[in-house]
Amino acid sequence: MTDDWLDCFPQLRALEEGSLSLLKRSAHEVVLPTGAVAFASGQGCEAFLFLTAGTVRVQLTGEGGREILLYRVTSGETCVLTTSALLANENYMAEGIAETPVRAITLPAAAFRQLIADSAPFREFVFSTFGERITALVQVIQDVAFAHIAPRLAAALIARSSGGGEIELTHQELAVELGTAREVVSRQLKGFEQRGWVGLGRGRIRIADRDALENLARAGPG
Amino acid sequence: MTDDWLDCFPQLRALEEGSLSLLKRSAHEVVLPTGAVAFASGQGCEAFLFLTAGTVRVQLTGEGGREILLYRVTSGETCVLTTSALLANENYMAEGIAETPVRAITLPAAAFRQLIADSAPFREFVFSTFGERITALVQVIQDVAFAHIAPRLAAALIARSSGGGEIELTHQELAVELGTAREVVSRQLKGFEQRGWVGLGRGRIRIADRDALENLARAGPG
DNA sequence: GTTTCGTCTGTGACCTTGTCACAGGATCGC
DNA sequence: GCGATCCTGTGACAAGGTCACAGACGAAAC
CATH class of the missing domain: 1.10.10.10 (Winged helix-like DNA-binding domain superfamily/Winged helix DNA-binding domain)
Incomplete structure (x- = not known):
């Protein structure tokens, strides 16, 4: 696999030698067609995701089958729920669905934890978007509730x-x-x-x- | 001010010499009576908060005056919305209200950013609870929506x-x-x-x- | 072309929840 | 006792969600 995908994530250029090498070694590319389920609610989370093309819709489903969009992940982004599930070692609470054909890089949980532990630039990369995502989630609550x-x-x-x-x-x-x-x-x-x-x-x-x-x-x- | 409050946050014992000293120098104690507003929606966020006693209710308010609880922060915890507002340099999206008499330590934004940049243990401390909080917020959406x-x-x-x-x-x-x-x-x-x-x-x-x-x-x- | 089939949209009846406007009760301070 | 203030109860109505269908459209098959 080429390392072209790193171009989508400029912040990763700041990684230390060893971490970058671990990242490259552990990463694998996956391709999903439109409509494919990237992850499902209740499922364990086994890999961190870097989206390199397309968009994934992250949504909740209620008992009656009703659904609600939480946020979208597009090329160059990562998914907070995945991060949060990996960090807390919990299952996914929502499902991710490819809204277009999607290309993504998966990073196995073990490598992810290693990188989080070892590399400050990687942590920086992962946590930099947390603020915006929380804002988005709170906005969803605001809308649905009021x-x-x-x-x-x-x-x-x-x-x-x-x-x-x-x-x-x-x-x-x-x-x-x-x-x-x-x-x-x-x-x-x-x-x-x-x-x-x-x-x-x-x-x-x-x-x-x-x-x-x-x-x-x-x-x-x- | 004594440094007794650090006992509520065992993880901070891992801080490096310099960071711990900066933390101690910058921290100030505040006391709030029941019902006091710790922070209000739309207000800028000027300090990180460590709760050392009591509980704060974090809630949204709709136009009609209806309100909804997002989560509670109790002794030994910190508030994600505060963290997220500081990191993204945004205003608060919700309000925090003292549900009981509250004692808290405030850490000015500048010192907070300094510590986040310099200290791995401090980052660890701040981000360790992010996962649970996101889970909680998604659960609120699930409940309200369905x-x-x-x-x-x-x-x-x-x-x-x-x-x-x-x-x-x-x-x-x-x-x-x-x-x-x-x-x-x-x-x-x-x-x-x-x-x-x-x-x-x-x-x-x-x-x-x-x-x-x-x-x-x-x-x-x- | 026409048939067929799956998907998308329209509609009415009914239920739950939210809103508004008030009417009392309970409690507290004075 | 007497207000003032909070808390609770209620009825009428509006908004939104659920259910059960009926068409309507478009693409593919014949």
């Missing part, structure tokens, strides 16, 4: 449509993003359509009035 | 009553614990009372049938 669906849906549409005005996305996928039910999304979208804010088609949504949506996303349910 | 109120309430009652069968607690406080409204808790408790599971009094709840509550907490809304 926010109404309509503004969250509007925000999700805007986030997904950066650039073009047309998004390829099913109602079910939006429901997972918000942690709600598909029917709720359908009803809300129908409301948006009646107000002329979006155009609906099977599996795609056209943003017709971005300002109105941004307004709603900011202002709350008003 | 779980019914009744089993969560039952679980909260059991958690609070470890030992005696009588708890000093208002409906409002339970509502904060679950992130719901006080009326909802009142109605649920009334239901529990009618089934003979609890006895209710102003500001206190007697557990009458712990098994039934544990059952409900495990089994879901059945």
